[in-house]
Amino acid sequence: MSDTDSTSQSDTLRTPIVAVLGHVDHGKTSLLDKVRGSAVSEGEAGAITQHIGATAVPLDTVSQMAGSLVNPDDFDLPGLLFIDTPGHHSFSTLRSRGGALADIAILVVDVNDGFQPQTEEAIDILKRTGTPFIVAANKVDTTPGWNPQKGEPIQKSLEAQSSRAKSKLDESLYELIGQLSDRGFSSDFYWRVQNFQKNIGVVPVSAMTGEGIPDLLGVLMGLSQRYMKDEMAIDVAGPGYGTVLEVKEERGFGATLDVVLYDGTIRAGDTIVVGGANEPIVTEVRALLQPRPNAEIRTEKRFDKVEEVGAAAGVKIAAPDLEDAMAGAPVRVVGDRDVDEVIHEVEAELADIEVTTEEEG
Numbered sequence: 001m002s003d004t005d006s007t008s009q010s011d012t013l014r015t016p017i018v019a020v021l022g023h024v025d026h027g028k029t030s031l032l033d034k035v036r037g038s039a040v041s042e043g044e045a046g047a048i049t050q051h052i053g054a055t056a057v058p059l060d061t062v063s064q065m066a067g068s069l070v071n072p073d074d075f076d077l078p079g080l081l082f083i084d085t086p087g088h089h090s091f092s093t094l095r096s097r098g099g100a101l102a103d104i105a106i107l108v109v110d111v112n113d114g115f116q117p118q119t120e121e122a123i124d125i126l127k128r129t130g131t132p133f134i135v136a137a138n139k140v141d142t143t144p145g146w147n148p149q150k151g152e153p154i155q156k157s158l159e160a161q162s163s164r165a166k167s168k169l170d171e172s173l174y175e176l177i178g179q180l181s182d183r184g185f186s187s188d189f190y191w192r193v194q195n196f197q198k199n200i201g202v203v204p205v206s207a208m209t210g211e212g213i214p215d216l217l218g219v220l221m222g223l224s225q226r227y228m229k230d231e232m233a234i235d236v237a238g239p240g241y242g243t244v245l246e247v248k249e250e251r252g253f254g255a256t257l258d259v260v261l262y263d264g265t266i267r268a269g270d271t272i273v274v275g276g277a278n279e280p281i282v283t284e285v286r287a288l289l290q291p292r293p294n295a296e297i298r299t300e301k302r303f304d305k306v307e308e309v310g311a312a313a314g315v316k317i318a319a320p321d322l323e324d325a326m327a328g329a330p331v332r333v334v335g336d337r338d339v340d341e342v343i344h345e346v347e348a349e350l351a352d353i354e355v356t357t358e359e360e361g
């Protein structure tokens, strides 16, 4: 947080941004809730940080939850940032510099239901954007004869199952692996995968009982550390780059932006350029807002003002003239650059988004 050690212009490693995709009712929301809930019950205060539109799970919490699966000494990425709004619609409109905003994705598939239309759509989007992903084979607890092992790693849970339940689950999992193979993805149970760039890891989980959640977090963390470290190196002190999740009216603030920042820093008072319905909007940040911890729904003050936010993070931006801003549009801090240059960058990025959305039909 200090500017004093700017002698070395060393990059900072940011949190990887994780998105959750999958067919309706396959358990995306439950899975996110479980990750948040288990993190909180596992650790003390600070186990997670609720951002606007996202949840940050720090490395310490990941390793507490994952137990022997994650040794914090093996990692230097600071944790994981989950985008709270699941679904492939939000995923496909959320871009950064032409790529996907999310660095990594969890494709949730109901283990009994297998591939469904929105699973196919999600797979197409992941393929097109080249986003690395893992498959959460969810609802393992619905396997006939299942003996639930609350919050345990999946191997441990499997040891507690009857051979009948185990082979039932295996059957469903192999079917899923076959379905992935039909779409050109080689996959396997995650503990057998050596190279996650060649093979998709399948993690059996239950968003209901929490079984396999430690594994899911461990795999996400391991994958990010192993294959994405270079991409996570950012100049956190540089001008902020973000993507609009949502444009929202807030009492007392007017139109505000919920943004995921994926590079640099944004400060109150910064001049920013935002993609708008007609033309880029140039405005000045009036306030940066974060959810107030434990805020009661009915209390007036739902947000805390913060002076600055560094990537990766979710944040609400209050500023004049945001009415025409669009979800999915880029947000850029001008910093010491020429404002016209930044306007051109935003225009170019918007043009790119429009082309790809049209292609999706």
Ligand code: GDP
Residues within 6 Å of the ligand: 022, 023, 024, 025, 026, 027, 028, 029, 030, 031, 086, 138, 139, 140, 141, 142, 205, 206, 207, 208, 209
């Ligand atoms: P989404 O539409 O993908 O976000 O799915 P939801 O998270 O809303 O889940 C759909 C339904 O499946 C809800 O009734 C959940 O309670 C249920 N569900 C989700 N995950 C599990 C699970 O692991 N086991 C069981 N038994 N039910 C689950």
